[in-house]
Amino acid sequence: MTATVIDGKAFAAKVREQVAEHVARLKEENGITPGLAVVLVGEDPASQVYVRSKGKQTVEVGMNSFEHKLDVDTSEEDLLALLDELNADPAVHGILVQLPLPGHLNEDLVINRIDPAKDVDGFHISNVGLLGTGQKSMVPCTPLGCLMMLRDHHGSLSGLNAVVVGRSNIVGKPMANLLLRDSCTVTIAHSRTKEIEALCKTADIVVAAVGRPEMVTGDWIKPGATVIDVGINRIDAPEKGEGKTRLVGDCHYESCAEVAGAITPVPGGVGPMTIACLLANTLTACCRANDLAEPEGLTA
Numbered sequence: 001m002t003a004t005v006i007d008g009k010a011f012a013a014k015v016r017e018q019v020a021e022h023v024a025r026l027k028e029e030n031g032i033t034p035g036l037a038v039v040l041v042g043e044d045p046a047s048q049v050y051v052r053s054k055g056k057q058t059v060e061v062g063m064n065s066f067e068h069k070l071d072v073d074t075s076e077e078d079l080l081a082l083l084d085e086l087n088a089d090p091a092v093h094g095i096l097v098q099l100p101l102p103g104h105l106n107e108d109l110v111i112n113r114i115d116p117a118k119d120v121d122g123f124h125i126s127n128v129g130l131l132g133t134g135q136k137s138m139v140p141c142t143p144l145g146c147l148m149m150l151r152d153h154h155g156s157l158s159g160l161n162a163v164v165v166g167r168s169n170i171v172g173k174p175m176a177n178l179l180l181r182d183s184c185t186v187t188i189a190h191s192r193t194k195e196i197e198a199l200c201k202t203a204d205i206v207v208a209a210v211g212r213p214e215m216v217t218g219d220w221i222k223p224g225a226t227v228i229d230v231g232i233n234r235i236d237a238p239e240k241g242e243g244k245t246r247l248v249g250d251c252h253y254e255s256c257a258e259v260a261g262a263i264t265p266v267p268g269g270v271g272p273m274t275i276a277c278l279l280a281n282t283l284t285a286c287c288r289a290n291d292l293a294e295p296e297g298l299t300a
Contacts, residue, residue: 011152051098140171143174154226165206166209168209187203190210212231213249214233225261228270
């Protein structure tokens with residue numbers, strides 16, 4: 001048996017298409033254009049690539065993109081003042097501060113300065129609490145993307161056993177809350193979990209978000225289960241030549257794909273969904289701010 005490959009790139013393209021259609025309707029019927037503000041502090045190369053990609057895709061779906069690039073030594077006071085301005089700006093519906101921040105800035109303080117209704121990353125403590133209590137919130141992009149792909153593949157998730165490997169605030173915990181909300185039976189596994197292999201083998205859905213290359217192998221997977229691999233790890237690839245690397249997930253793809261019913265590849269699985277869901281969240285925030293119907297199929 002070979003697993004069905006869940007193509008995140010194609011799925012993300014579909015999500016962006018839905019977002020673009022909804023944005024066009026908002027402009028035509030209501031004269032409103034959703035706006036996303038991205039704040040980048042410093043010169044981190046990976047962050048710069050992300051921000052460029054976010055800006056490009058924001059414009060491609062017809063939204064306004066506001067980029068704020070600040071020096072690496074920007075003071076906390078100045079950064080918080082900028083966030084206050086963006087919170088008050090009616091043209092800005094979504095605000096994202098690119099992480100990680102330089103060491104002298106307090107990440108929690110900065111994130112919690114964003115208006116929760118504009119917090120399209122879903123990291124504000126209010127949104128975390130709302131999600132945890134099953135209320136309407138902004139949902140972190142990566143778990144939202146995973147949920148969309150799972151719903152698309154399974155239809156209903158009700159009654160399925162899910163194991164989330166990893167307990168981070170960015171993926172593991174919100175993912176578990178989203179699966180609970182869709183009536184899965186959810187276990188969170190982590191570095192201290194005993195007999196983790198046997199536990200994973202009970203799961204209809206395994207979400208691997210632990211940050212360890214190829215940790216989950218095929219003998220951890222129940223035949224026919226769905227494997228969602230959130231990991232993006234760069235490892236040495238001497239077979240490609242000296243000093244070359246390649247990207248792998250938290251799952252050993254070949255062995256898992258032999259057993260699973262469906263699996264996301266790395267790259268090209270969960271990754272492309274993250275920015276697509278950021279755009280979906282910005283659209284949702286804009287609709288909520290204007291008391292308009294939320295986009296169907298693009299929210300949790």
